[in-house]
Amino acid sequence: MTTTALTPAQMADRTGVTIDTLRYYEREGLLTNVERASSGHRRYSEDDAIWVEVLRCLRDTGMTMAQLRHYCDLAEIGEDTKDERQQILMDHRVLVEAQIEERKTALRLIDHKLSFYSDFSGAELS
Amino acid sequence: MTTTALTPAQMADRTGVTIDTLRYYEREGLLTNVERASSGHRRYSEDDAIWVEVLRCLRDTGMTMAQLRHYCDLAEIGEDTKDERQQILMDHRVLVEAQIEERKTALRLIDHKLSFYSDFSGAELS
DNA sequence: CAACAACCTGGAGCGCACTCCAGGTCAAGT
DNA sequence: ACTTGACCTGGAGTGCGCTCCAGGTTGTTG
Numbered sequence: 072m073t074t075t076a077l078t079p080a081q082m083a084d085r086t087g088v089t090i091d092t093l094r095y096y097e098r099e100g101l102l103t104n105v106e107r108a109s110s111g112h113r114r115y116s117e118d119d120a121i122w123v124e125v126l127r128c129l130r131d132t133g134m135t136m137a138q139l140r141h142y143c144d145l146a147e148i149g150e151d152t153k154d155e156r157q158q159i160l161m162d163h164r165v166l167v168e169a170q171i172e173e174r175k176t177a178l179r180l181i182d183h184k185l186s187f188y189s190d191f192s193g194a195e196l197s
Numbered sequence: 198m199t200t201t202a203l204t205p206a207q208m209a210d211r212t213g214v215t216i217d218t219l220r221y222y223e224r225e226g227l228l229t230n231v232e233r234a235s236s237g238h239r240r241y242s243e244d245d246a247i248w249v250e251v252l253r254c255l256r257d258t259g260m261t262m263a264q265l266r267h268y269c270d271l272a273e274i275g276e277d278t279k280d281e282r283q284q285i286l287m288d289h290r291v292l293v294e295a296q297i298e299e300r301k302t303a304l305r306l307i308d309h310k311l312s313f314y315s316d317f318s319g320a321e322l323s
Numbered sequence: 324c325a326a327c328a329a330c331c332t333g334g335a336g337c338g339c340a341c342t343c344c345a346g347g348t349c350a351a352g353t
Numbered sequence: 354a355c356t357t358g359a360c361c362t363g364g365a366g367t368g369c370g371c372t373c374c375a376g377g378t379t380g381t382t383g
Contacts, residue, residue, distance in 0.1 A: 091372055110379050112330055132303045157314035164307045167300050174297050177258045181290045188283035236349050238360055
C-alpha cells in the first residue's frame with residue numbers, strides 16, 4: 072500500500088531537480104533511505120519528493136549543503152534531536168527575514184538609481 | 198579640490214570589500230578609471246566608493262559579474278547606452294522582487310515545518 | 324533476441340566569485 | 354642606511370554546488 076513509488080526520471084520531473092543532483096544529494100547525506108527496486112534502481116517515495124522540495128527551498132534561501140547534512144544527520148538520530156532541528160529552522164527563518172530586508176533595501180537603491188535615468192537631468196552618480 | 202582620495206586600506210574599510218576583491222573587480226572591469234598616486238598606489242575617489250556599494254548591493258541580490266561588467270562597459274561608452282543600462286536595472290528590479298516573493302514563500306514553509314516541532318504531536322513530515 | 328532507453332557506480336570536471344601567494348616597489352620612521 | 358608596512362603585479366589555488374562521463378546492468382518493446 073505504499074502509494075506512489077517514483078522512478079528517478081519521475082522524481083526529477085516532480086521536483087525540478089535533475090537525476091544527477093538527486094544522486095548527489097543522496098551521496099552527501101541530504102536524502103537518506105531511498106528505496107530500491109529489485110533491479111537496484113531507485114524508487115523515491117512521496118515523502119522523499121516532499122523533502123526534496125523543502126530541501127530546495129532551504130537551499131534556495133541560502134542554507135548550505137553542510138547545514139542541511141547536519142539537519143539530516145540529526146533527523147536520522149531521532150527524537151532527542153528535535154530541539155536542535157527546531158533551532159536550526161528558527162535560525163534560518165531569521166536569516167530569510169534578513170534577506171527580505173536586504174532585498175527591500177536593494178529595491179530602494181535600484182529605484183534611486185533608476186530615477187536618474189528617468190529624470191531630465193543627465194546626472195550619472197549617487 | 199578632489200575631496201577625499203581613499204587608500205586601498207581605507208576603501209576596504211569604507212566599503213567592507215577586501216583589497217584583493219577591489220583589485221579583482223578592477224581587473225574584471227567592474228571598477229574603472231581608478232586613479233593612482235605618483236607611487237603607483239591606487240587612490241579611490243568618493244564616487245568609486247559609492248559605486249562599489251551599489252555594486253555590492255547588486256551582487257548580493259544575484260547580479261552576476263558578467264552582467265555587471267556589461268553594465269560598466271555600457272557606462273564607459275557613454276550617453277547613448279542609457280536606455281540599455283536603465284533596462285538592465287529594471288530587469289534586475291523584477292528579479293529582486295521575485296526573490297522577495299520566493300523568500301516569503303520560504304518563510305511560510307519554514308513556519309509550517311516549525312509547527313510540527315511546537316505541536317504536541319510528533320509528526321515528522323509534510 | 325535485438326535494439327534501445329533508463330538506470331547504476333565511482334570519479335573527474337566545471338563555473339563562479341573570490342582569495343591567496345611570491346617576489347618586488349615605495350614611503351615613512353629611527 | 355635599514356627596517357617596517359602598505360602597496361604593486363601576474364598568476365595559482367580554493368570552496369561550493371553541482372554536472373558530466375565512462376563503462377556496465379536492467380527492463381521494455383517490436
